[in-house]
Amino acid sequence: MRDKGWDPAWGSGLELWDKKQDRCVTTVQPEFGRTIVLPHGPASYHGHTKPLQAPDGRPRRSVAAYYYTSPLAGKQHGDESASVFMKTHRVDRVKALARMLTPPVVWLLARKVSGRA
Structure with a gap:
């Protein structure tokens, strides 16, 4: 069996x-x-091609799963795969640099004082 x-x-x-x-x-x-x-x-x-001959209509169970990938997967095609960098304002760059150099607790305190916490 x-x-x-x-x-x-x-x-x-x-x-x-x-x-x-x-x-x-x-x-x-x-x-x-x-x-x-x-x-x-x-x-x-x-x-x-042959019909099921199970007693008392007993079912034959199976599970099927399909996995699809695009033929283009992993291939670079045109500018679609290129990174796009947005221009940032000088203020944004200065703020980002300040965040990197300042301890997080200072930023939390600044947000509380300014009412944006």
């Missing part, structure tokens, strides 16, 4: 077919914990 009690005589093995779809290359029987990884594309030659 497989798949926590699944009997291969009940059918529903996953059939993997050749590209011409004229012969089944192999059949993978359901087995609890088994993982099958298949590439997914315009054509996937797999399936079940």
Whole structure:
């Protein structure tokens, strides 16, 4: 018995077919914990050609997950991948420098005194 009690005589093995779809290359029987990884594309030659013969309508359970990546992923194309730097005002740069050089407690006190805390 497989798949926590699944009997291969009940059918529903996953059939993997050749590209011409004229012969089944192999059949993978359901087995609890088994993982099958298949590439997914315009054509996937797999399936079940024989009907399920489980007693009392017992279901055959499976989980399918798909992972998609763009063909452009990881490739630089034009200015889209370039960093864009915004011009900052001199006041902003001075304030940023002051924040780097001043202890945080001074900034907290300044916010409290100014009423922006």
